Amino acid sequence: MNRLLSFFPLLARRARKKHFELICILPLLIFLCVLTVVPIARTVLLSLEPVEGNGLTMSHYRELFAQEGFRLAMFHTVSIAFLSLSIEIGLGFLFALILSKSSRVIRFLRPVFILPLAIPTAVVGVMMSYLFSGQGWINRILMDLGVLNEPVYWMSGGWRSIVMVSLADSWKVTPIVMLILLSGLQSIDPVLYKAARIDGAGVFYTFRRITLPLLVPSITAAVIIRGVDAFRIFAVPLILMGQNLKVIGTFAYLEYQEYNNPYTSAASSVILLGMILCAVLIYLKTAGRKGIAGA
Amino acid sequence: MNRPVKRTFFWMTVLILVCLLVFPMYIMLKISVSAPRDVFTQNPPYLVRHFTLSHFRDVLASGSVFFAPLSKSVVTALGTSVLSLLLTVPAAYAISRFRYRARYGLILVIFLTRMIPEISIALPVSITFIKGGLFDTVFGLMLAHLVRVLPISCFILVGVFSSFPKELEKQALIDGAGRLYAFFKIVLPLSLRGISVAGIFSFMFSWDEFIYASYLTLSKPTMPLKMYYYISRGNIFSSATYAVIITIPVLIFTFALQRYIRPGYLSGAMKG
Numbered sequence: 401m402n403r404l405l406s407f408f409p410l411l412a413r414r415a416r417k418k419h420f421e422l423i424c425i426l427p428l429l430i431f432l433c434v435l436t437v438v439p440i441a442r443t444v445l446l447s448l449e450p451v452e453g454n455g456l457t458m459s460h461y462r463e464l465f466a467q468e469g470f471r472l473a474m475f476h477t478v479s480i481a482f483l484s485l486s487i488e489i490g491l492g493f494l495f496a497l498i499l500s501k502s503s504r505v506i507r508f509l510r511p512v513f514i515l516p517l518a519i520p521t522a523v524v525g526v527m528m529s530y531l532f533s534g535q536g537w538i539n540r541i542l543m544d545l546g547v548l549n550e551p552v553y554w555m556s557g558g559w560r561s562i563v564m565v566s567l568a569d570s571w572k573v574t575p576i577v578m579l580i581l582l583s584g585l586q587s588i589d590p591v592l593y594k595a596a597r598i599d600g601a602g603v604f605y606t607f608r609r610i611t612l613p614l615l616v617p618s619i620t621a622a623v624i625i626r627g628v629d630a631f632r633i634f635a636v637p638l639i640l641m642g643q644n645l646k647v648i649g650t651f652a653y654l655e656y657q658e659y660n661n662p663y664t665s666a667a668s669s670v671i672l673l674g675m676i677l678c679a680v681l682i683y684l685k686t687a688g689r690k691g692i693a694g695a
Numbered sequence: 696m697n698r699p700v701k702r703t704f705f706w707m708t709v710l711i712l713v714c715l716l717v718f719p720m721y722i723m724l725k726i727s728v729s730a731p732r733d734v735f736t737q738n739p740p741y742l743v744r745h746f747t748l749s750h751f752r753d754v755l756a757s758g759s760v761f762f763a764p765l766s767k768s769v770v771t772a773l774g775t776s777v778l779s780l781l782l783t784v785p786a787a788y789a790i791s792r793f794r795y796r797a798r799y800g801l802i803l804v805i806f807l808t809r810m811i812p813e814i815s816i817a818l819p820v821s822i823t824f825i826k827g828g829l830f831d832t833v834f835g836l837m838l839a840h841l842v843r844v845l846p847i848s849c850f851i852l853v854g855v856f857s858s859f860p861k862e863l864e865k866q867a868l869i870d871g872a873g874r875l876y877a878f879f880k881i882v883l884p885l886s887l888r889g890i891s892v893a894g895i896f897s898f899m900f901s902w903d904e905f906i907y908a909s910y911l912t913l914s915k916p917t918m919p920l921k922m923y924y925y926i927s928r929g930n931i932f933s934s935a936t937y938a939v940i941i942t943i944p945v946l947i948f949t950f951a952l953q954r955y956i957r958p959g960y961l962s963g964a965m966k967g
């Protein structure tokens with residue numbers, strides 16, 4: 401190893417100085433490489449592999465895009481991601497504003513606001529099936545309150561189910577968004593608010609000119625962390641809707657487990673990976689530009 | 696708006712939100728302790744009218760149907776957290792001793808693995824495991840769970856080690872202790888609290904894992920898979936009971952670790 405490194409004097413000097421750190425960190429990096437980079441490469445290869453014979457083929461991708469089910473799954477994934485992300489950011493912001501109030505009752509209620517984080521995702525699916533089924537509690541309560549005259553069949557597919565899955569997912573993950581935004585809120589210097597008040601600024605003006613601009617980094621962090629997870633959504637739609645409303649995650653799973661077709665499964669998960677990368681890049685670009693314009 | 700109106704408005708909002716957050720959990724708990732006639736009616740009551748523990752008794756009495764998944768889940772989660780600590784404690788320690796740019800880069804690389812959809816890792820891993828004989832085994836599942844657990848454990852530990860007073864360590868090195876000696880005799884014992892937090896988080900993230908488990912198991916399910924089995928069979932009481940049993944340990948841990956649950960760990964690792 402040392403002899404090999406001595407070909408690169410600078411690297412060798414650095415490595416010798418840091419060899420303890422390198423030995424510490426190598427096992428983790430090797431493990432992550434073997435269990436993430438290698439599988440990803442294998443998935444990409446698998447998606448290009450013909451069922452019989454050698455060479456590479458795009459036929460699995462063509463097959464996917466020819467299927468209406470897959471095009472629908474793509475549409476569902478994107479719309480659920482958008483909808484649930486908007487709900488989560490909105491509600492998470494509301495939660496964070498409430499929790500940033502210094503009141504004894506609020507401090508006492510804090511555990512309640514992060515409680516859903518502790519519920520396993522698969523269990524969230526179970527809970528939500530009790531709430532949203534035709535005879536479920538949402539219909540029951542809305543009818544008891546007189547908002548609805550007849551039950552809404554949330555699980556019947558289409559936009560209703562998209563809304564249902566988004567709401568179910570938001571219930572679980574809004575606390576994460578809240579925590580990210582809350583730490584952003586708490587890092588704003590209270591002197592700024594004081595100064596604004598002395599200068600006679602109103603609540604909304606202060607919010608728009610101080611709170612919001614200073615929260616942009618936290619919002620960006622929340623959107624990226626949550627946005628990635630929103631595209632990867634799996635357990636909730638699988639448990640609530642199964643075959644009846646597929647997102648790409650469950651599509652790939654069912655393609656492999658039910659129809660025993662690893663090739664299209666691999667192809668669809670490659671497409672999902674591509675979608676996530678695109679979404680993150682687009683967001684970073686637009687948000688970055690806005691940040692520059694704001695400065 | 697005058698003050699009292701504003702205040703009532705505020706507390707009304709808080710009340711509604713608290714109800715929305717608690718209600719789903721309440722319903723799950725209620726179904727797991729209600730007699731069937733409380734559930735299979737046109738208008739099920741809001742409160743538990745006929746309390747029963749028979750669903751829990753049924754589940755516990757089902758013998759290995761319940762205890763096999765339970766022990767598999769427990770063993771997998773324990774093994775995953777031990778393995779994850781073995782890998783991440785030294786790595787996080789090293790990362791926390793790097794200079795800013797290297798630290799930031801490494802953390803970013805590890806974080807990027809969270810961006811990969813689990814299904815695109817699970818599929819080739821399951822194919823490899825079928826060939827390698829690791830399919831449907833506890834050890835295979837542990838390996839897969841580590842992919843999910845390692846980044847989180849690493850973040851927490853980088854935060855822990857970054858806040859460790861460097862003077863203490865330096866003092867030991869000046870006194871002639873080796874790096875290993877300083878690490879084992881000074882850094883490790885004084886960071887045990889943070890390390891156990893990382894271990895418990897690893898346990899929780901393996902305990903309720905669903906995707907890798909469903910790709911890598913056939914005959915020996917974990918607890919979440921067993922619950923999914925009952926859902927797909929339409930067995931409402933068993934699934935509710937399993938859901939409650941799966942949730943209880945996570946709930947206890949979350950409350951115990953409440954003050955550690957904050958994104959500050961992430962930014963702590965980044966800034967430091």
